[in-house]
Amino acid sequence: MTHGLNQHPLEAARFVGNHERARWHDGALWFVRTKRDRAAASVPEWEQLREIASQIKGHLIARLPEYLEQFEERAVGLGAHVHWAADAAEHNQIVLKLLQQHNVKRVVKSKSMLTEECHLNPFLEQHAIEVVDTDLGERIVQMRGESPSHIVLPAIHIKKEEVGALFHEQLGTQVGATDPAYLTESARKHLRQKFLKADAGITGVNFAIAETGGLVVCTNEGNADLGVSLPKLHIACMGIEKLVPRAADLGVFLRLLARSATGQPITTYSSHFHGPRPAGELHIVIVDNGRSWLRTSEEFRRSLNCIRCGACMNTCPVYRRSGGHSYHYTVPGPIGSILAPATDARQHASLPFACSLCGSCSDVCPVKIDLHQQLLTWRHEIASRHLLPLSKRLAMRVGRFVLSRPRLYQWAGAAARLALRLLPRSILYHRWNVWGRQRDLPEAPRRSFRQLYRRRRHEQ
Amino acid sequence: MHAALFVPCYIDQFYPQVAFATIDVLGQHGVEVEFPAAQTCCGQPMANIGCSDDARPLAQRFLEIFQPYTHVVCPSGSCVAMIRHHYDGLLDESSELADLKEKTFELCEFLTDVLEIEGISGSFPHRVGLHQSCHGLRELRLGSCTERMDSTDNKIHRLLESLEGIQLTELRRQDECCGFGGTFAVSEEAVSTMMGLDRLHDHQEAGTEILTAADMSCLMHLDGLIQRQRFPMRVMHVAEILAGRPGSVPATEGGR
Numbered sequence: 001m002t003h004g005l006n007q008h009p010l011e012a013a014r015f016v017g018n019h020e021r022a023r024w025h026d027g028a029l030w031f032v033r034t035k036r037d038r039a040a041a042s043v044p045e046w047e048q049l050r051e052i053a054s055q056i057k058g059h060l061i062a063r064l065p066e067y068l069e070q071f072e073e074r075a076v077g078l079g080a081h082v083h084w085a086a087d088a089a090e091h092n093q094i095v096l097k098l099l100q101q102h103n104v105k106r107v108v109k110s111k112s113m114l115t116e117e118c119h120l121n122p123f124l125e126q127h128a129i130e131v132v133d134t135d136l137g138e139r140i141v142q143m144r145g146e147s148p149s150h151i152v153l154p155a156i157h158i159k160k161e162e163v164g165a166l167f168h169e170q171l172g173t174q175v176g177a178t179d180p181a182y183l184t185e186s187a188r189k190h191l192r193q194k195f196l197k198a199d200a201g202i203t204g205v206n207f208a209i210a211e212t213g214g215l216v217v218c219t220n221e222g223n224a225d226l227g228v229s230l231p232k233l234h235i236a237c238m239g240i241e242k243l244v245p246r247a248a249d250l251g252v253f254l255r256l257l258a259r260s261a262t263g264q265p266i267t268t269y270s271s272h273f274h275g276p277r278p279a280g281e282l283h284i285v286i287v288d289n290g291r292s293w294l295r296t297s298e299e300f301r302r303s304l305n306c307i308r309c310g311a312c313m314n315t316c317p318v319y320r321r322s323g324g325h326s327y328h329y330t331v332p333g334p335i336g337s338i339l340a341p342a343t344d345a346r347q348h349a350s351l352p353f354a355c356s357l358c359g360s361c362s363d364v365c366p367v368k369i370d371l372h373q374q375l376l377t378w379r380h381e382i383a384s385r386h387l388l389p390l391s392k393r394l395a396m397r398v399g400r401f402v403l404s405r406p407r408l409y410q411w412a413g414a415a416a417r418l419a420l421r422l423l424p425r426s427i428l429y430h431r432w433n434v435w436g437r438q439r440d441l442p443e444a445p446r447r448s449f450r451q452l453y454r455r456r457r458h459e460q
Numbered sequence: 461m462h463a464a465l466f467v468p469c470y471i472d473q474f475y476p477q478v479a480f481a482t483i484d485v486l487g488q489h490g491v492e493v494e495f496p497a498a499q500t501c502c503g504q505p506m507a508n509i510g511c512s513d514d515a516r517p518l519a520q521r522f523l524e525i526f527q528p529y530t531h532v533v534c535p536s537g538s539c540v541a542m543i544r545h546h547y548d549g550l551l552d553e554s555s556e557l558a559d560l561k562e563k564t565f566e567l568c569e570f571l572t573d574v575l576e577i578e579g580i581s582g583s584f585p586h587r588v589g590l591h592q593s594c595h596g597l598r599e600l601r602l603g604s605c606t607e608r609m610d611s612t613d614n615k616i617h618r619l620l621e622s623l624e625g626i627q628l629t630e631l632r633r634q635d636e637c638c639g640f641g642g643t644f645a646v647s648e649e650a651v652s653t654m655m656g657l658d659r660l661h662d663h664q665e666a667g668t669e670i671l672t673a674a675d676m677s678c679l680m681h682l683d684g685l686i687q688r689q690r691f692p693m694r695v696m697h698v699a700e701i702l703a704g705r706p707g708s709v710p711a712t713e714g715g716r
Contacts, residue, residue, distance in 0.1 A: 013650035037606060046609040315607065317637045321651050354648060356641025359598035363607035379510030396506045400514035403500040404521060413473045434646045438653040439684030442474045449467055449476035453495055
């Protein structure tokens with residue numbers, strides 16, 4: 001695996017290299033983006049909702065410690081157990097210990113980006129516990145031994161023909177089957193057995209309500225409900241930023257979430273869990289894993305507003321053409337490119353540059369995170385930590401030197417234009433001319449504007 | 461009225477006709493234009509790569525050079541967005557900076573908001589595709605983007621529409637980025653060129669003959685692709701169209 005500033009460009013070039021597939025991927029996500037546009041347009045107060053959501057989250061993050069304590073108190077009052085994890089390793093240990101205490105061998109898990117972030121599956125498998133992802137998309141990527149390429153549409157990079165081949169191999173479906181209804185039905189039968197045999201259910205959390213101590217989990221397949229209805233043990237894993245202050249706030253966030261994510265008016269199942277079900281146990285694991293660092297940062301704090309709808313990915317012209325795996329982080333796309341460098345700036349240094357600064361993500365975001373601005377801020381952070389290569393730093397230093405001196409700038413400009421005019425194409429378009437691989441250079445005029453302007457003034 | 465002309469460095473070097481067209485449009489509406497010769501670059505290339513230390517002295521120079529003027533007009537939304545939204549992160553707060561941010565305008569918004577021009581007299585009998593350059597659209601809000609649900613009038617569109625005989629083409633994706641993005645065009649070359657080609661195919665299907673924008677940098681990238689791939693299209697900066705330059709003569713002849 002390559003690191004640093006070349007990582008995303010190399011992966012993206014490989015993705016774009018399969019042009020037909022890159023076009024298909026771009027089109028599939030653009031379709032979701034346009035569905036979102038229609039759904040958002042159906043709400044006359046859309047922009048007000050975004051503003052309110054942004055303010056609620058801003059307030060929540062500012063008073064996070066109080067709200068977390070309130071949530072713990074109310075959740076415990078409802079009979080749940082609350083556990084605190086500083087990082088991914090502690091989270092995984094807590095979950096493992098709970099499973100071992102309950103003698104669990106088989107777990108079903110609904111979609112949770114947090115457990116992906118903590119790499120819970122491989123950890124549990126190392127300890128001889130079977131974990132089955134029950135979201136269809138996640139199950140597909142799990143069967144392929146991959147990670148999700150999108151936080152809402154984990155298998156968006158896979159075509160139905162490939163799903164057919166995979167299911168034929170692993171589930172024994174008919175050869176060459178591509179009918180989505182048939183394949184989904186087969187997955188449903190396969191998963192039903194897993195649900196019936198599971199000893200515990202793990203879910204993520206979309207919203208945790210400080211006021212009530214309750215949890216809300218949103219799925220389109222009902223798999224969270226199925227997974228926690230039979231086994232005695234329900235473990236819900238959440239990041240510290242998943243809180244909302246009041247139950248009434250759900251009226252803002254649930255309306256924004258589904259419309260922004262998939263263009264649906266509401267997620268099919270918005271399941272509420274207030275304490276354990278009778279004779280069951282509910283354990284809530286609350287994880288920091290770098291979020292407190294983000295919270296202390298004036299600039300990056302707003303990234304904690306994120307409700308993981310994925311709209312910034314669907315709209316991002318770079319994500320659509322480079323695929324989620326090119327980001328090498330659990331959360332890809334614009335929001336991932338802010339979160340990833342916070343975990344390791346050197347390793348993820350290319351991500352804030354995998355952006356044309358078009359600003360579409362900031363305008364689509366339902367909680368008004370100024371994503372492209374934060375990506376720009378990350379670039380400054382990366383430069384100030386000396387993570388830019390010497391060539392780039394030198395180029396900028398030379399640029400500053402030349403552009404601070406109008407005469408030198410004029411001379412350099414004239415020399416560059418002369419070279420462009422005189423040099424043969426074979427020399428201009430050498431292998432290091434990256435611009436010129438697929439694009440012509442602009443035609444260089446004999447004189448610059450300032451020369452022509454001066455001459456014109458002289459003649460008048 | 462008097463205004464200082466701010467000419468982005470790449471326009472100065474490669475597209476002098478765009479700066480002259482800007483002078484002419486402003487002149488046609490009674491604005492006397494002066495070009496302060498000490499100007500070079502606003503510092504955006506350095507700022508966008510993260511090198512604030514290299515961008516800062518250029519921002520400081522810019523502030524000093526344009527201080528004496530009442531208005532600053534520039535034929536680039538991106539460079540104006542740099543002054544208006546990103547100088548705050550480079551320069552200390554001062555009344556001079558606040559003043560600079562208030563008096564610096566992109567050409568089209570200067571025409572519609574300061575001069576309060578409703579339309580441009582003249583004709584341009586061509587099928588014109590408007591590329592919505594991102595910084596003009598989403599940072600200067602020259603129009604409303606498709607992501608937002610509070611639609612406002614598009615200033616560039618309104619000016620172009622007022623020309624006699626002009627036909628503005630309808631695109632599948634009205635305001636997707638062309639993929640230029642400054643150094644992004646080189647550091648993410650594969651994605652950048654795919655984005656550009658996607659825009660050009662959209663325009664080609666819509667029947668665009670002349671591709672225009674309020675940012676020459678987007679057009680430089682798109683024209684590079686047009687020349688190489690021989691798209692039946694020409695690029696013209698919006699200032700050239702508004703100044704009454706004929707559409708039949710290619711504005712830039714491109715590479716080859």
